[in-house]
Amino acid sequence: MHIGRDFNYDLWRLLDITRGLIYKLRERELMKYKVSMSAVIILHTILILEEKAIQARIAEYLFLEPHSVSEMLSKMEEKGLINRIKDQKSKNMIRIEITEKGYDLYLKSTQRESYNDILSVLTEEEKTNLWTILSKLRKKAAESLDIELSQMYPPLDSWAPTEPSEKK
Amino acid sequence: MHIGRDFNYDLWRLLDITRGLIYKLRERELMKYKVSMSAVIILHTILILEEKAIQARIAEYLFLEPHSVSEMLSKMEEKGLINRIKDQKSKNMIRIEITEKGYDLYLKSTQRESYNDILSVLTEEEKTNLWTILSKLRKKAAESLDIELSQMYPPLDSWAPTEPSEKK
Numbered sequence: 001m002h003i004g005r006d007f008n009y010d011l012w013r014l015l016d017i018t019r020g021l022i023y024k025l026r027e028r029e030l031m032k033y034k035v036s037m038s039a040v041i042i043l044h045t046i047l048i049l050e051e052k053a054i055q056a057r058i059a060e061y062l063f064l065e066p067h068s069v070s071e072m073l074s075k076m077e078e079k080g081l082i083n084r085i086k087d088q089k090s091k092n093m094i095r096i097e098i099t100e101k102g103y104d105l106y107l108k109s110t111q112r113e114s115y116n117d118i119l120s121v122l123t124e125e126e127k128t129n130l131w132t133i134l135s136k137l138r139k140k141a142a143e144s145l146d147i148e149l150s151q152m153y154p155p156l157d158s159w160a161p162t163e164p165s166e167k168k
Numbered sequence: 169m170h171i172g173r174d175f176n177y178d179l180w181r182l183l184d185i186t187r188g189l190i191y192k193l194r195e196r197e198l199m200k201y202k203v204s205m206s207a208v209i210i211l212h213t214i215l216i217l218e219e220k221a222i223q224a225r226i227a228e229y230l231f232l233e234p235h236s237v238s239e240m241l242s243k244m245e246e247k248g249l250i251n252r253i254k255d256q257k258s259k260n261m262i263r264i265e266i267t268e269k270g271y272d273l274y275l276k277s278t279q280r281e282s283y284n285d286i287l288s289v290l291t292e293e294e295k296t297n298l299w300t301i302l303s304k305l306r307k308k309a310a311e312s313l314d315i316e317l318s319q320m321y322p323p324l325d326s327w328a329p330t331e332p333s334e335k336k
Contacts, residue, residue, distance in 0.1 A: 009280055112174065134183055139214060144286070153181055154178040
């Protein structure tokens, strides 16, 4: 039985495992606040979306299945991190609001030593290159999936490279 | 309520979402073979590890929880993709072997149009840069988690960049 080497495949696997390792480190860091990675990401998203924070929009923003977001929101509501509020105008619309307790937890979670520590091994130029390369991959993947990129985090313009990394 | 911007955080989120989008595309591609991403990755791993393919080693190789690997292997055994074989020497040791059906499926899965299509937006130089940058991040993350990097896929030496990407 033969296994061929495939550089594109190896590159994907490297991306996947690197993400997995960093994810694990961040999860460990968040354990001290007794909060999951997904809860923290949803808190962040609610703060960004403000009055547009409804379940469907959050799912789109995070590229998650609506039912997963729904489950997460129920758990977060139980813990008193968010409230689901019926919209005054359209009663079918449920807006998600962050509570004081949720906001406190969000603020604590912005201590992101895990990310800072890992990314400290890169030069500024490498970070810019990584940003540029990942942006290209995300754009292509979103097109293939027929997803509107402007509906996702991080926004396209969130990091304008100081120097274009492509030279020709 | 204030949300600060944090470039390291945004870079992580970009990495995470890009991985998620590519994952989704690959999953869709694999649907035509009625096989999951994890099953294909485990088949590939069994082929690489050969006679060293035991459950604990596979879990380590893929940075997965042993119980997740165990569940996956049970499903794959039911589908006739693998066999669990008691080792001749130490009866407690269960080796995983790929079946003819499993190998056929693996071969089909090496049609990786999804990855090739996405990565076609990068120049060779960008691919090399991405490899170098991710390797640095993986090394740092593995050290922080106290994991032996040589036990993971892809191997360190699997892609020697033709040109060093760092210039000073």
